[in-house]
Amino acid sequence: MHRYRSHTCAELKTGHVGQTVRLSGWVHRVRDHGGLLFIDLRDHYGLTQIVADPDSPCFRTAETVRGEWVIRVDGVVKARTPETVNANLPTGAIEVFARDMEVLSAAKELPLPVFGEPDYPEDIRLKYRFLDLRRDTLHRNIVARTKIIAEMRRRMGEAGFTEYSTPILTASSPEGARDFLVPSRIHPGAFYALPQAPQIYKQLIMVSGFDRYFQIAPCFRDEDPRADRLPGEFYQLDLEMSFVEQDDVLQTMEPVLRSVFETFAEGKPVTQAFPRIAYDIAMRKYGSDKPDLRNPIEMQDVSEHFRGSGFKVFANILANDPKAEVWAVPAKTGGSRAFCDRMNSWAQGEGQPGLGYIFWRKEGEKLEGAGPIAKNIGEARTEAVRQQLDLGEGDAALFVAGDPKKFVKFAGDARTRAGEELNLVDRDRFALCWIVDFPFFEWNEDEKRIEFGHNPFSMPQGGIEALTGQDPLSIKAFQYDMVCNGFEIASGGIRNHLPETMVKAFEIAGFSRETVEERFGGLYRAFQYGAPPHGGMAAGVDRIVMLLLGAKNLREITMFPMNQQAYDLLMNAPAPATPQQLRELHLRVASPKKES
Numbered sequence: 001m002h003r004y005r006s007h008t009c010a011e012l013k014t015g016h017v018g019q020t021v022r023l024s025g026w027v028h029r030v031r032d033h034g035g036l037l038f039i040d041l042r043d044h045y046g047l048t049q050i051v052a053d054p055d056s057p058c059f060r061t062a063e064t065v066r067g068e069w070v071i072r073v074d075g076v077v078k079a080r081t082p083e084t085v086n087a088n089l090p091t092g093a094i095e096v097f098a099r100d101m102e103v104l105s106a107a108k109e110l111p112l113p114v115f116g117e118p119d120y121p122e123d124i125r126l127k128y129r130f131l132d133l134r135r136d137t138l139h140r141n142i143v144a145r146t147k148i149i150a151e152m153r154r155r156m157g158e159a160g161f162t163e164y165s166t167p168i169l170t171a172s173s174p175e176g177a178r179d180f181l182v183p184s185r186i187h188p189g190a191f192y193a194l195p196q197a198p199q200i201y202k203q204l205i206m207v208s209g210f211d212r213y214f215q216i217a218p219c220f221r222d223e224d225p226r227a228d229r230l231p232g233e234f235y236q237l238d239l240e241m242s243f244v245e246q247d248d249v250l251q252t253m254e255p256v257l258r259s260v261f262e263t264f265a266e267g268k269p270v271t272q273a274f275p276r277i278a279y280d281i282a283m284r285k286y287g288s289d290k291p292d293l294r295n296p297i298e299m300q301d302v303s304e305h306f307r308g309s310g311f312k313v314f315a316n317i318l319a320n321d322p323k324a325e326v327w328a329v330p331a332k333t334g335g336s337r338a339f340c341d342r343m344n345s346w347a348q349g350e351g352q353p354g355l356g357y358i359f360w361r362k363e364g365e366k367l368e369g370a371g372p373i374a375k376n377i378g379e380a381r382t383e384a385v386r387q388q389l390d391l392g393e394g395d396a397a398l399f400v401a402g403d404p405k406k407f408v409k410f411a412g413d414a415r416t417r418a419g420e421e422l423n424l425v426d427r428d429r430f431a432l433c434w435i436v437d438f439p440f441f442e443w444n445e446d447e448k449r450i451e452f453g454h455n456p457f458s459m460p461q462g463g464i465e466a467l468t469g470q471d472p473l474s475i476k477a478f479q480y481d482m483v484c485n486g487f488e489i490a491s492g493g494i495r496n497h498l499p500e501t502m503v504k505a506f507e508i509a510g511f512s513r514e515t516v517e518e519r520f521g522g523l524y525r526a527f528q529y530g531a532p533p534h535g536g537m538a539a540g541v542d543r544i545v546m547l548l549l550g551a552k553n554l555r556e557i558t559m560f561p562m563n564q565q566a567y568d569l570l571m572n573a574p575a576p577a578t579p580q581q582l583r584e585l586h587l588r589v590a591s592p593k594k595e596s
Contacts, residue, residue: 004072004104010046014093016077021096023048024072024104026134027065029115037062039098041073044139049086049095050075058101068107068114068134074100122555127569129560141557144264145545149216151263152237152541155256161214161239166201168194168218178222180232188586194220197538199457200523202240203495206534207526214239216541224566230542230554231566237490240536246478246494249535250276250434257482257490257539261430264548269429274482278437284327284404287412289438292486293431295419299411302328302399305385311376314356314401326401327411330389331418334396335359339421340371343398346417352410359396360386367393416486430547432484437461440477441508452509454479457502457523458493459535464501472508482539489544492537499527 004024012021025043032038039050039062050073052062058073065071075096086092111127112120114134125132132138153163169192172179179193195201198217205213217238224231241249254274261270275293282289285298303326306314317324334340340357347355358369368374369382377385389397398418400411419425440460442453450472458477460466466475478494496502502524506516517524545557555561562568582588 008045009041009043009048010090012048012077012091012094012096014079017079017094019077020074020099021077022072022074023050023096025070026114027067027069027071029067030065039065039073041071042134046090048091050098051078051095052098052101056098058098061101061103062098065101065103066107068110068131069103070105070107072102072104073098123563123569126555126561126563129570133559138556141545141549141551142559144549145557148260148264148545148548149235149541151260152256153216155259156214156237156239159212159252159256161212162210163215164205164210164213165215166195166198166205166217170195170201173197173200180220180222183585183587185584185586196221197236198238199455200520202238202536203457203497203523203534204526206240206242207497207529207531211242212239213241213536217538230558231562231564235541237539237541238536239538240534242532242534244494244533244535246436246480246535249492249494249537250274250480253482253490253537253539254434257544258432260544261432261484261548265430271430271432274432274434276434276436279435279439279476280437282435283408283412287408287410287415288486289435289481290483290486290488291412291433292416292419292425293433293483294426294429294485295416296332296424297330297415297419299327299329299415300389301325302385302388302397305381305388306377306401309377309381311356311373314399317401321403323403323405324401325404326399327404327407328385328389329398329400329411329415329418330391331396331398331422332391332424333394333422334418335361335394336396337370340396340398342421343414343418347410347414350410350413355414356399356401357396358382358385358399360391360393362393373399430484432482435481435483436479437476438479438481439473440475440479440505441472443473449510450508452505453477455491455493456506456509457495459496459501460505464498464504467501467504467508478535480537482537484544484547487543487547488540489547490537490539492535494533494535497527497531497533499524502527 001022004022006022009023009025023041025041028040028042028047030037030039035054037052039052041048041050052059056062073096075098077094078097080093080095110131112124112131114131117135117137133142169182172193173196177196179196182192182194184190184192197219198215202213215238217236218233219236220233241252258270258272279289282291284301287299303318306326307318309315314326318326336359340359343357344355356373358371358374360367360369368379369386374382385397391397398414400407400414439453440458441450444451454477458479461476461478462470480492481488482490496505503513503516507513542554542557546554549557551557560570
């Protein structure tokens, strides 16, 4: 028999009854039932119940073991009595009567419990991550993550893609976040950068004559953490294709990612034909370029019903500002003053003066609008609003007014809040869509200049003619995002593969030709020697796994994450370099100046 095990702790079934087996694993818990010891033994695969009675040769050893000790057990498989069968456990129909037991490794008193998985401070969980990873939920999440990535690879292979690896030590890039810099020992004073994304390399792969590249790529960005973004590093399903237009990329990747979701959705419905929503429409309907389509609320422009009306607050805003509009957030089932007052209080908590509203109720046989706005604009206008929004008895509408560019985020937040308050969001499905036609440029009000709105390497719709003949802020990009349940899970574009078009785009954003040649020299040179039209995208592996597993935080699906302060409590990183390391790298640390 093998030194440590003949079977795993998930294998034994009634067909093994009568066999002598050997198991090894961790003591999950010990229960003493009047001298009869029950030990739940756990390994990577599952759990088996071990029984040791006073007649067993190993009973004395069994009495000493404690939670998370590692032991080897030899014993005979026996069937459980019908009333003791555990139908929730794969091995729940059997138990192993111990005949020999060896302690392979004892455990000190645990800094956090494994059995039962009670809530525990995050700093303790991260410092003792090796214990935290033994917990069933986190352990299963990590295993599921690996299976999801394997499914991505399989589906990409079926779609004709080949996996190629790109460098980790590279040059600084303009991806929008801070780089992690790596000092060079051989080249004093010079630095490598860890890749924020394989963007330029994957484009060079296309220029080099390869086609349909992908990789599960590690990416590194020195940015503040959020619940849906870990500090330091993350992984993406990165891909690029040659001789394609936007439709080709979307039609290729939609079935790949839909099938990944369907495989791990555990029966939840997954959108079959992803709607394509233009950026401008998404912002007007949902107040976001990553809308949660499980929320049925769609905002509408109701300005005409307030222009010249008796509700002077909105009427004056519309009269004095040609850019101003009034948007309505229809709230079906929200037709009560209590709901409207809660939304108004929430708006004030968000720094807004309030949130106008109308709610509809029956007065006798008559349906009428209630609230200050309804009273001021009159019955006819109130009814016109109701009909436009397709609302009825027991429904409400919330209103925001002003320049949409200034209130759009708040309006989107109000839509989200109303959907949650009224329980309108269908949480048992995966609602996916494409957001397309992003603005190529945007205006930076703080710096009073034009800058790229999204990926600077995207092709502008209309090509160089658009760059030379259109208002830059009216140009759209061949840029697209995939969104699921309110999260952006992928982003991509058709690339700008023509050197003069590339230079012109960067010049509009304030970069000279010399700067383009210096900062993006490898890509710029490559485009001089025959670059195919190409495009691609990158899907966030971590975020997709988080959605599929229903986790609330990326740390619940990541094996060894940092904390919110970008510190690795397990490995104590980052840490100061030794004087010798600094000398070898020709570096000196300049301590931050203390504030006086």
